Each structure stands twice: as C-alpha cells, then as structure tokens.
Amino acid sequence: MPDFPGGAEKSRTAKVALRNQLLAARRSLPPETRVSAAAAVQAVLTDLVRVQQPTIIGGYVPVGSEPGGPDLPSVLAGHLLLPVLLPDNDLDWVRYDGPESLRPGPRGLLEPVGPRLGADAIAQAALLVVPALAVDRSGLRMGRGGGSYDRALARARRAFKVALLHDGELLASVPGEPHDRRVHAVVTPSEGLSDTTDWTK
Secondary structure, three states: OOOOOOOHHHHHHHHHHHHHHHHHHHHOOOHHHHHHHHHHHHHHHHHHHHHHOOOOEEOOOOOOOOOOOOOHHHHHOOOEEEEEEOOOOOEEEEEOOOHHHEEEOHHHOEEEOOOOOOHHHHHHOOEEEEEOOEEEOOOEEEOOOOOHHHHHHHHOOOOEEEEEOOOOOEEOOOOOOOOOOEOOEEEEOOOEEEEHHHOOO
8 A cells, every 4th residue: 555644634635625626627628628538538448448358347437527428338348347336335346238228326427237246346357447536647546535446446456457537637646545546557638548657757
C-alpha cells in the first residue's frame, strides 16, 4: 500500500476539494465536446481490445459527463462483465448481453440484468476498464469516494487496468489514502493510451 505523508485526514480533505473541482469542470463540458471525447476514447479502446484480445473484460456504463459515452459496453463487447452496485458499495458482476439488458440502478447508474456472478468474478478479467476523476503519473487513481472500484482493482490481479479520463484529468499527483489503487494506463481523448509505468516522475 502507498505511504501518504501528512496523515489520512489531510489527504481526505484534499481529495474532496479536488473531486469537487473536477466534477464541476466535467459538468461544464459542452455536449459536443462530450460526444467527440467519447468517440476518441472508444477508438483507443477498440484498438486496445484488438491488440490484447482479452478473453474476459471488466467494464462499466458511463453516465452523465463520464468519459467513454453510454454505448461504451457495445464497443468493448465480447465476454464483458458489468458491475452491479451492492448496498455496501462493493460490486457484483453480470455478463453483458446487449443494451436491452441494462436497467436503471441506484445513483443514476445503468446496470445489467442477469445472473449475479459474485464480487470475485472480476478476478478472471484480463482487461479491466474503470472510471476515474483523475489519475496521477504513478497510476494512482481517484474516484468518487465510494471505494467500489478500489475493491475491484484489488481483486483483478491479472488484469491490465485502464482508467478513462477527460483531457486535463491526467495530473502530476493526486492525494491518496491507503485503500486507493493504481492503474496501469489511462485513456484521454487527446493523448490516447498512456502507460503510467513509463511516466517520468
């Protein structure tokens, strides 16, 4: 686990402030910018899937201003697992069977309908695509604060882990806490795929 000097409370306060700033910036994005950004991100992911040919992919359904667009699952396709939010903020997983299998879930999410595979099902994924509000040059990911994807990232030990961002959300550093997890790479509309392990600190 990473070490965060200055204490968890200081880091938590910094995360709240940065999270609010990033969410406000996302809300201000014009609709045409969101559409073009989603197309660019999807094109990169299509290439990544074609090159890696993962047998099982873990993904999600972007909502609102999240990068990737609401049709992201159709782009990932194949043997795709999508999350179902549990009452304790953990994630169960269900195989994606097309857009008609999605239903409204809690907190404005779209979730798949089908047999629940359990929280540990994501351990079988070879590629895991996750949302993020920001990622730093070491791959440290900052989400919305529920810890749902930190748990999934911890379980998906064999997966190549990729976070989707808007331009300007790839930062020099983000405040972190011991439970926060890292990703191997990020995708942004302008920069495409960036491997966090190759960044110069």
